[in-house]
Amino acid sequence: MAALIAFPISMIPMILLFLFVRNKAGTGEEWKRRCKAYLLKGLPTVLLALLFSFIFNLIEAFSGIRNTNPVLVRLFHAFIVLALAEELSKGYNSLKVLKKEKAGGLSWLDFITAFMIVAMAFGVLESIAYAFATNPIQMFVRGITGMHAGYGFITGWFYGKGIRDNSKVLKITGFLISLFLHGLYDWMLDPNVLELTEWIAVAAVSIAFLGFVLFVFMFFFYWKAGRNPKYTEPLIPAEEVKEEVPEAPQA
Numbered sequence: 001m002a003a004l005i006a007f008p009i010s011m012i013p014m015i016l017l018f019l020f021v022r023n024k025a026g027t028g029e030e031w032k033r034r035c036k037a038y039l040l041k042g043l044p045t046v047l048l049a050l051l052f053s054f055i056f057n058l059i060e061a062f063s064g065i066r067n068t069n070p071v072l073v074r075l076f077h078a079f080i081v082l083a084l085a086e087e088l089s090k091g092y093n094s095l096k097v098l099k100k101e102k103a104g105g106l107s108w109l110d111f112i113t114a115f116m117i118v119a120m121a122f123g124v125l126e127s128i129a130y131a132f133a134t135n136p137i138q139m140f141v142r143g144i145t146g147m148h149a150g151y152g153f154i155t156g157w158f159y160g161k162g163i164r165d166n167s168k169v170l171k172i173t174g175f176l177i178s179l180f181l182h183g184l185y186d187w188m189l190d191p192n193v194l195e196l197t198e199w200i201a202v203a204a205v206s207i208a209f210l211g212f213v214l215f216v217f218m219f220f221f222y223w224k225a226g227r228n229p230k231y232t233e234p235l236i237p238a239e240e241v242k243e244e245v246p247e248a249p250q251a
Contacts, residue, residue: 006136007127010143013215014120017149021113021222034101038114041097042121045089049122052085074190079183086122087179090152094118105238109231111160112153116218119152145211147185151178153218163235181207 022035060066065076094115098106101114127142158174161167187193188204225231 006139010127010139011124013143013146014124014149017146017215017218018117018120020219021117024222024226030104034110035113035117037101038094038097038117039121041093042090042118043125045093045118045122046125048092049086049089052088053081056081056085071193071196074193075187078187078190079179082186083179083183086148087151087155087175087182090115090119090122090148091155091175094152094156102236103238105234106163106236107232107234108160108164109225111163111235112156112225112231115156115159116149116152119155120146120149123148141208144215145208146215147182147208147211149218150211150214151182153214154178154181160235181210 018035018039022032060073060076060081066073097118098111098114101110123142123146126148127139130139130142155174155178158177159171162170162173185204185207188200188207194200194204
């Protein structure tokens, strides 16, 4: 019950970040509409993540992986069943909503923001489920670190840079970084893994702290990025709408 009460309080940082990005990073109603579209598209990501996680769970169950070293089993579960399922889902829905917005032109800031807000929406819904199985302290940590938003920011930044530099390597670099951090953090939070050495807990706290630093950095980034042509100029120009010229009346 305490965690359920803590949940809305823990969501305040996410709400503030969304409103800040929506109102400060861009100008005009079109930017606000896009931010809303990114948010709504992020909500069904939970369902897609459950599907991927179910598939990876089947692979884990029938491949014989569970008969190997327990630490390796938990490594597979953290990186594949949990982190990969979620990062694939967020990435897929981010690209899907960006494809719909492509006709209006896409800037580097659009790529960053779409990935970040889709991930943020996923994180908020995931936190609702965690509220039934965790404690208020953990809820507050999830809220102030905003790690899903941070993963999305990293993925979107590199993906947009990959578009700008025409680099396939850069496009997947952010995804791999987010997957590594996400999987490593989930793995280290496993109670059985924490028992291996006290340094595991130190490393987990360090990643959470980096998440908090990145969360704070995003506010500063968006404060400046909205006025920086490097981020606001279209990487993918808007599609030209050809106006039909009426034929001259016949004499």
